[in-house]
Amino acid sequence: GENVEQHPSTLSVQEGDSAVIKCTYSDSASNYFPWYKQELGKRPQLIIDIRSNVGEKKDQRIAVTLNKTAKHFSLHITETQPEDSAVYFCAAGDSWGKFQFGAGTQVVVTP
């Protein structure tokens, strides 16, 4: 089955700096890669996703890149703000069923 590794487990950045989270996956059949943000005590919420026919996708300060050959994908947050502090999860799977989630990255943005 799919195995997703996520790094780093914690990330501390100063407000205004960029944050990068990286994930690798094992199943070459995976073709859908969502990213979720989970604030303390709340549910995971989708922030951006990318499909395997796309190499990069951007939404305001958030971007995701995908390298299918190397089986890795990354989340980039630019101009970080305190409200970006949360746990971020990557996931990999196919559009027909389940995802495998990474272990999560605790992002702390300090003013």
Next chain:
Amino acid sequence: DAGVIQSPRHEVTEMGQEVTLRCKPISGHDYLFWYRQTMMRGLELLIYFNNNVPIDDSGMPEDRFSAKMPNASFSTLKIQPSEPRDSAVYFCASRTVQETQYFGPGTRLLVL
């Protein structure tokens, strides 16, 4: 759209008691997922359904756990008997093939 609805939001019970968690997926979504989240193990997929049929229950930890989906708008996750190590946040999520998963608010379960 009300989103995925879960009940109860919080549950405190004693070891050995039966616990039933409930989920109403988003209308029109034909996939339903049950997850468990703990600090130690992260977000684990327990079971998922497609068109009310269980597709993969390999994540169900043991026979004490069971899940049903009697119709397209309702699913239950039951733990009997419950144990302290079952304490976690249990999320239900739903999706269609064309969309990503949307999570419910979760049920915080504490087994004493």
